[in-house]
Amino acid sequence: MKYLNLILLSFFFISCSMQSSLENEQVQEDELALQPKRSLPDIIEEQYSSSIGILSYQGVLQSMSNLTGVPITNNRVQVVYNDVKDLLAGTNQLNLYTPSVQQGYMKMAAEFCSEMTKSESLIRNIYPSYSTNNLNIENLVDAFVNKFWAGKANQDTKDSAIEDYSVLLEDFKTQGVRSADLAFSACVGSLAALPVMIY
Amino acid sequence: MKVLKFLILIASISFAQTSEDIAIKMYSRLTESIPATNSSIIQTMKGHIQNGDFLSAAKEATQSNDFYNIGLKNFAKSFTDVNNEGSIRMPLNDMSATIIGFTRDDIDFSTILSADTFYRLNTTPAFSIANNTHYESAENSYANLKTSLVADTISSVNNFAPSKAAGLLTTRAFAANSYEAGTNRAAVNNIMNQFFCKTMEQVQDSTRPATRVARDVFIVPNPTIPHLFQTRCSGCHGLMDGMRGAFAHYHFNERTMVYDDSKVHDKYSINATNNPTGYITTDDSWINLLNYGVTESFKSTLLSGKGAKSLGTAITTSKQFSVCMSQRVYKKLCLKDPSTTSEKNYILNLANEFKNNSYNMKKLFESAASSARCITDSEGGAL
Numbered sequence: 001m002k003y004l005n006l007i008l009l010s011f012f013f014i015s016c017s018m019q020s021s022l023e024n025e026q027v028q029e030d031e032l033a034l035q036p037k038r039s040l041p042d043i044i045e046e047q048y049s050s051s052i053g054i055l056s057y058q059g060v061l062q063s064m065s066n067l068t069g070v071p072i073t074n075n076r077v078q079v080v081y082n083d084v085k086d087l088l089a090g091t092n093q094l095n096l097y098t099p100s101v102q103q104g105y106m107k108m109a110a111e112f113c114s115e116m117t118k119s120e121s122l123i124r125n126i127y128p129s130y131s132t133n134n135l136n137i138e139n140l141v142d143a144f145v146n147k148f149w150a151g152k153a154n155q156d157t158k159d160s161a162i163e164d165y166s167v168l169l170e171d172f173k174t175q176g177v178r179s180a181d182l183a184f185s186a187c188v189g190s191l192a193a194l195p196v197m198i199y
Numbered sequence: 200m201k202v203l204k205f206l207i208l209i210a211s212i213s214f215a216q217t218s219e220d221i222a223i224k225m226y227s228r229l230t231e232s233i234p235a236t237n238s239s240i241i242q243t244m245k246g247h248i249q250n251g252d253f254l255s256a257a258k259e260a261t262q263s264n265d266f267y268n269i270g271l272k273n274f275a276k277s278f279t280d281v282n283n284e285g286s287i288r289m290p291l292n293d294m295s296a297t298i299i300g301f302t303r304d305d306i307d308f309s310t311i312l313s314a315d316t317f318y319r320l321n322t323t324p325a326f327s328i329a330n331n332t333h334y335e336s337a338e339n340s341y342a343n344l345k346t347s348l349v350a351d352t353i354s355s356v357n358n359f360a361p362s363k364a365a366g367l368l369t370t371r372a373f374a375a376n377s378y379e380a381g382t383n384r385a386a387v388n389n390i391m392n393q394f395f396c397k398t399m400e401q402v403q404d405s406t407r408p409a410t411r412v413a414r415d416v417f418i419v420p421n422p423t424i425p426h427l428f429q430t431r432c433s434g435c436h437g438l439m440d441g442m443r444g445a446f447a448h449y450h451f452n453e454r455t456m457v458y459d460d461s462k463v464h465d466k467y468s469i470n471a472t473n474n475p476t477g478y479i480t481t482d483d484s485w486i487n488l489l490n491y492g493v494t495e496s497f498k499s500t501l502l503s504g505k506g507a508k509s510l511g512t513a514i515t516t517s518k519q520f521s522v523c524m525s526q527r528v529y530k531k532l533c534l535k536d537p538s539t540t541s542e543k544n545y546i547l548n549l550a551n552e553f554k555n556n557s558y559n560m561k562k563l564f565e566s567a568a569s570s571a572r573c574i575t576d577s578e579g580g581a582l
Contacts, residue, residue, distance in 0.1 A: 051573050053534045056231065056287055058269050063233035066265075072341060090286040092231065092534060126236060147236040151216075151223030199227040 052198050053092030054101070057085050059199075060108055064191060067148055068116040069125050080111040094198070106192045113187035117180045126187075132179045138166040140183060144190040152195035165189060218248040225256060225574050228532045229564060230265035231273055253569035260568070261561055267299060267345040271564075274531050275299050278367070278393045281376045291338040292331050293317050294372035300348045301560060308524065308558035312394070312511025315364035317356075318348045328356055328371060329454045359458045363448075365507035374449065374456035382415065382466050383446040387439040394514055395497070396523035403434035404492030411441040411486060414477035415470035438488050440478065445485040445510035487513050494519070518550070521558070525549035528563050533573035 055063055061081055065072045072078075087104035089096040116122045123130045127143035142162050149158055169182055177185075190196070216224070222244035226234050234241050240259050247256040260266060273287040275298035280286060300318030301311055310316075319326040319333060322342050326333045337347065353364035367373050368386070377386035391397050409429070416436050418428050447463040449456065467480040483506045489497045501513035514520055525546045530536055537546050549567055556562045568574055 051534060055233070056269075056273065058273070058287070059231045059233075062265055062269055066233060066235040066238070069235070090288045091284075093285065150236065151220040151227075152233075196233060199224070199231070199233065 052094050054089050054094055054097050054197050055199060056090060056092055057081075057088035057104075059092075060088055060105060060197075063196070064108055064112040067191065067196070068112045068187070069119075069122045070112050070115045074115055076115055077108075077111050080107055084108060092199075097197070102192075105197055106188075109188045109192035113184050113191060116187060117184040123180075123183050127183070130179070130183065135173065135179045135182055137169045137173055137182065138162065141165045141169060141186050141190075144186040148190045149193070149195040152198070157195075161190075161193075219245045221248050221253075221574070222256060225253075225568050226260045226263070226265075228270075228534075228574055229257065229260040229568050230263055230270040232265045232269050234265075254565060257565040257568040261565055264343055264345050267303060268341070268343060270531075271299050271302055272344060274527070275302075277527070277531075279372050279376070281389060281392075283392060290331060291334040292370070292372035293319065293326075293334065294367050294370040296320070296334060296344075296348060297367060297370060298560075299344055300350060302564075303345065303348065303561070304350070305559055305561060308553075308560045309512075309515040309520070310366060310558075312366045312368050312390075312515050313508045314366045315352050315354050315361045316350055316366065317353050317370055319351050320344075320347045321349050322347055326351070326356065328456065331371070357456065357458060359460070362508060363458055363460070363506065365511045368446075368507045368511050369449075369456065369458075371456055374451040377451075378446060378449045378456065379451040379453070380466070382413075382469070383443050383449065383464070384439045386446050386449075387442045390442075390514055394523055395517070395519045396526050397494075397519075399435045399439070402438065402489075402494050404494070405430050405434040405437070407433070407437040407441075407488045407491045409433035409437045411444070411478045412436045412474070413440050413467065413480065414472075414474045416440070416474055416477060418474040418476070438494075441486040441488045442510060443485070444480055444483055445504070445507045447480055447483040449507065483507075485510050489517065489519075515558070521550035521553045522546060524558075524560070524563065525553055525567070528560075528567045532564075532567050535573075 061072050061077075064070075065077075070077060072081075084104040084107050087100045088108075089101050120130060120132075126147050127140050129136065129139060145158050145162050145165070165186070169185060172185065173182060219241065222241050223234060226238075226241060226244065240263055244256040244259045247253070247259065272291065272295065275295035276287045276289055276291070277285070278298060279289055279292060279294050296318040297316070298311070300306075301308055301316075306314075306316070320337045320342055322333075322337045322340070324332055324336055352361070353366075353369050354361040357364075357369070363369070368377075368390075373386075373389070377383065377389050388399055391399055391402060395402075412433055413436075416428070416432060420427050420432060447467055448459050450459070450464050450466070451457070463480050463482065471477075485504060487499050487502045487504075487510075489499045490502065497517045497519035499513055499517040501509065501516060504510060504513065526537060529542075529546055529549065537543050549563065552566055553559070553563045556566075
């Protein structure tokens, strides 16, 4: 169930992000048409890869540990880390944000969140009002997104994600999904997201 | 189109920064990691930033374990990236550990290529001059580099005189990359790449004297192209061969660095018939031709000497060394090389500050993090 949630949420989340991008796409393309032609590598060099990096494999391990409270030496985390380490980025260059890197992030996030949601105290570090009964989904998602994405995205982006994400998790809750699994979904959906991976 | 969408998505993540946002970004750039939620370090940094004290905020981050275990470690590892691929997948070794140790302990970085000091860990298995197991094991078991590094003397572990120890130049890792087989010219090439941030191609200049070019360099490499040696070969070899004498007694024998005071290594006299009138290395003397031609701005003050230790001092007291260290720190924090005039001027200012701060690497990080506009997004930044 956890992994089904994970897959559904991952696709949902990526599509949400892309949808907000697409809304601006036509405008962006119109604006680009008015500018002198530059190659895509030029644009990347000038605007993005020059000032943004992605977490390397060691950075991913430590960052996810910092955010979830699960030690980097946790046995299950170590098994997954050793399995995906070579998939993750070996430098901080943004052009290494490839599907295999994303797959690695996703697996790492899933394991950290799985270990984290075994402990109510760790969940409460993120969402102090966490309870196994009548969980408030919107507050839960709000806590994960705002804490994991702190300093990494504007409030509109976070609010939009929280809103869309909550709708989906409410559905899961209605279907009888346990609170710990809902917390897992909220955790992995926000931990494996782009704002956490870039710095 | 996918790339465009991705770029637009990233653009949507940029936003006006609060003091907490700046604190998180500064921490992330220094440590290459994301801080814990409710981190006390971030709260303290936030307070400093609210008071306009960015330097104190940066100092908080450089006290964190993450700075030593990830950010600084990866910075140090980049010095052992002999292929300049930008990867940090190589293991921790005595060279990178020593860079971390010098930074942690506020040791004058201008002695990094001349001191009789290296760093090992207080962990098992014990340090060995014959392998890298000690460092790899410590890294794989997540030893805390902030607390477990200890200084030791190069001369004692290698059993040679302290006067023959030359900081990083006499670490096992540098030796493996520079003194194994070949002609020891790789050492000069590595120095150029790692401590001057230049390739040999960038610093070649055939106007330099060729008096030290050795016998193994063909004087007539191609009979159909007259003066090729003078116009091309000597451009690199004049500089390299002038300096490589410093390493005449060093060798790496597959596992261990070897220092033999009794004679110049055989590799200095190979292929002598290529240029019978070439220079014959008889001792470990060296000459520094950096003040000639395209590298005039390097402004070296020590122009000749004997042995690796004095060459190391010549390198680190060159203006270009400070510029290179500043450039490396800037690239780590801003994730790009300086390219604009204002960025290059900023690097020069950082380099001067680095020198005036007794070549303190930690202060260089803190200063760059507190003033670089790439972190604060502030128009009032140093750029």
